[in-house]
Amino acid sequence: MPLRNADRPLPIQIKATRDGFTLVPDATTPFQEIMRYMKHRLDESHDFFYHSEMSLDLSARPLQTDQILELRCLLAEKAGVKLVEVKMREDLVCTLEPARTRPKAAPQCSSPRNREVTPMIVRSTCRSGTRIESPADCVVLGDVNPGAEVIAVGDIIVFGSLRGVAHAGATGDCSARIWALSIEPSQIRIADLVALPPAGNKPTPKRFEIAEIQNNMIQVLTL
Amino acid sequence: MAGKTIVVTSGKGGVGKTTTVANIGTMLAKKKYSVCMLDADIGLRNLDVVMGLENRIVYNLVDVIEGHCRTAQAMIRDRKLSNLCMIPAAQTREKNSVQPEQMKTLCAELAEEFDYIIIDCPAGIEQGFKNAVAGAQTAIVVTTPEVSAIRDADRVIGLLEASLLRDIHLIINRLNHRMVKKGDMMSTADILSLLAVPLLGVVPESEEVVISTNRGVPLVHQRGSRAGRAFTQIAARLNGEEVPFEDESGNGFLGKMKRFIWS
Structure with missing residues (x-):
């Protein structure tokens, strides 16, 4: 669950959306701070995010390619999270996982639940x-x-x-x-x-x- | 000889941990076992007051652990029973001056000498709790029939289980049978269904407890006291004797409960 801190924006927000999790880095926080916080969140949540798929929303804050790669490595190593797509702008989405098919026009009120993950x-x-x-x-x-x-x-x-x-x-x-x-x-x-x-x-x-x-x-x- | 180390804990304060320690300790000593009570509530000591031994304190637990005195020097012998003694907590120190490892060593040392070591745990679940629990093999969780005390007891049982302490018993203190009958208080069965640990005994609410605490004489010395009798039975059950649960509430549930617990 994304924690909201009223006084200070979180370095990176983890939003739960219909299609899974979306990472939204803060516009002003330094990249190192973002990485540190992300690591902390992953440690804290143990295997809550394990094997989930996340997308990265860069419309508020652009990141460099090597930074995206670094974040992707962190996610994969720490929690086995796949970074599947990067959203540059509202209309520009690039998919990192070629095999991934976007759940098309998901019926209202449902999210892809990975039935293969053991309870x-x-x-x-x-x-x-x-x-x-x-x-x-x-x-x-x-x-x-x-x-x-x-x-x-x-x-x-x-x-x-x-x-x-x-x-x-x-x-x-x-x-x-x-x-x-x-x-x-x-x-x-x-x-x-x-x-x-x-x-x-x-x-x-x-x-x-x-x-x-x-x-x-x-x-x-x-x- | 390896004695049994028992920690008396509750999470919430004011439910009767110290009274329980004083009474169980005294009762086991009356049964001719050698008993040492250890007050682990550093900074807020009061077991000595309940036992009426306040003015005899020279050394305390922190002195023993820091090596300022020998363990035997800090032990205060009871006024009536020569096989009962206590090590008081330090009043002027903080909980952090003791580490769990040091408590473990001390408990192991005491277990060589005594049949029973009973540790009075401070309220809360911080450092003091961890210290008190470190050396124990058995835990007694004391609760009153109030939701807040039960919630804390539940949390403490979870923490005890997490620290791999499996031998956990429950004492329900200050139960008012009249209020239970009227439906204004949680009954023993309600509490047991929530906490799901074996019951050691139920102590009825009583004014005698306050009087005995103020006088510094544990209740079990007093004849004809209902709360004292409850503590006597608790000590006996703790000692492995089979004491049937008294059916004070008038219906048959305690009988069922007994079969459930001792099966």
């Missing part, structure tokens, strides 16, 4: 303070306790009670869903929608519950 499996209860980021689907074999966060690019499946924060479809995939034996979260997010649980007690579900987007709203269904 992340967490084999313990997520206790308060735990933050789990998955580049694909995420399966938790245990509870997600209040104060814990699970963020996945794809679906989230919890074999236990979901009581913390869950964010499915973190890159904007509205078809992502959250499954849990019981959903009583502090907050659930799917794509860019946020839902808070209704006040008051709710009946305990018989089998499991699914949260998904219906009519642009997050609905929790009990089965």
